Amino acid sequence: MALPPPKNKQERPPWAKPAPMLKGRAESTPDGDRIAKLLARAGVASRREVERMIADGRIKLNDVVVTTPATILKTLAGVSVDGKLVAAPAPAMLFRFHKPEGLLTAERDPAGRPTIYDALKNALPKGTPRLMPVGRLDLNTEGLLLLTNDGALKRAMELPAMGVPRTYRARTFGDISQATLEGLAEGVTIEGMRYGSIDANMERKTGRNQWIELTLSEGKNREVRRVLEFLGLQVSRLIRTAYGPFLLGDLPRGAADPIRQVDVERFAKTLKPAPEKTAPGKPISGESE
Numbered sequence: 001m002a003l004p005p006p007k008n009k010q011e012r013p014p015w016a017k018p019a020p021m022l023k024g025r026a027e028s029t030p031d032g033d034r035i036a037k038l039l040a041r042a043g044v045a046s047r048r049e050v051e052r053m054i055a056d057g058r059i060k061l062n063d064v065v066v067t068t069p070a071t072i073l074k075t076l077a078g079v080s081v082d083g084k085l086v087a088a089p090a091p092a093m094l095f096r097f098h099k100p101e102g103l104l105t106a107e108r109d110p111a112g113r114p115t116i117y118d119a120l121k122n123a124l125p126k127g128t129p130r131l132m133p134v135g136r137l138d139l140n141t142e143g144l145l146l147l148t149n150d151g152a153l154k155r156a157m158e159l160p161a162m163g164v165p166r167t168y169r170a171r172t173f174g175d176i177s178q179a180t181l182e183g184l185a186e187g188v189t190i191e192g193m194r195y196g197s198i199d200a201n202m203e204r205k206t207g208r209n210q211w212i213e214l215t216l217s218e219g220k221n222r223e224v225r226r227v228l229e230f231l232g233l234q235v236s237r238l239i240r241t242a243y244g245p246f247l248l249g250d251l252p253r254g255a256a257d258p259i260r261q262v263d264v265e266r267f268a269k270t271l272k273p274a275p276e277k278t279a280p281g282k283p284i285s286g287e288s289e
Helices: 035-041 047-055 116-123 151-158 178-186 223-230 261-268
Strands: 032-034 059-061 079-081 094-099 142-148 166-173 188-190 193-195 199-206 209-216 234-243 256-258
Touching: 032 035, 035 047, 035 059, 035 079, 035 151, 047 059, 094 116, 142 151, 166 223, 178 188, 178 199, 188 223, 193 223, 209 223, 223 234
Parallel strands: 142 234
Antiparallel strands: 059 079, 094 142, 094 256, 166 209, 166 234, 188 193, 199 209
16 A cells, blocks of 8 residues: 655655755755755656746746745645646656667757657556656666656665665676676776776676676766776676666566555665765766666
8 A cells, every 4th residue: 555645844754854955055944845856756857857947937836936946835735837736746656667778868858869758658557647767877778767756766766875776787898807897896996986886797708708797886977887998898788687676677678667566665665864965066866877
């Protein structure tokens, strides 16, 4: 049975507790939360997209156009988007999507390239609420992409401090040994960027071609590719096979399906509270393999 949405801040589950500071801006105060945070929590759009919607005059409060994303509210009562009142947040949901190579993890692309949302139009059941990707996969990476209607759950799963593991399979070309791969458990620094511990194992090897499985929890921008290229390998294929306890399995390419509500709730209870602050100027999630 789905849990009812929390009635106040004290009843929020630990993973949904807000971080007081994000990129140097107050997200929450004793009087409430920023409107962008609340709308993201309700699954309307990402915080960045909400800010664009406010700039375009698409969001109103009691029929008055909202002019700043710094607007602080306790609830979304009276808030409308494109003339439609915002409904109360639905229970947190998760969907699996087998992202094919060649799709951008983005709402839209100025260059007109296809995005995940083009594929999701036909992959999701009718009546599915608006979903946001948890992390990103770049244009040439395929595999498991989780989608959620809950902005707080999305953020919690993306935060490196939460330690949610991501597993990938990489097809590579070059000379590498298992001993070298095991050295990644100590982390590695590449051009001033520190990458944390990676559990890397040789799956199979034929000459100078090999499949390598890697599990990491930080999800820095293009982390897997950069680490493998640093080791002198050429990556010809990269597939994400797991995110936390959720597996790609035999889900067909381009297909999506819902994760059982009981499994979502069970997983959410394992997430640690979000850290109280993020260093200014550092993104909370740049994951894009």
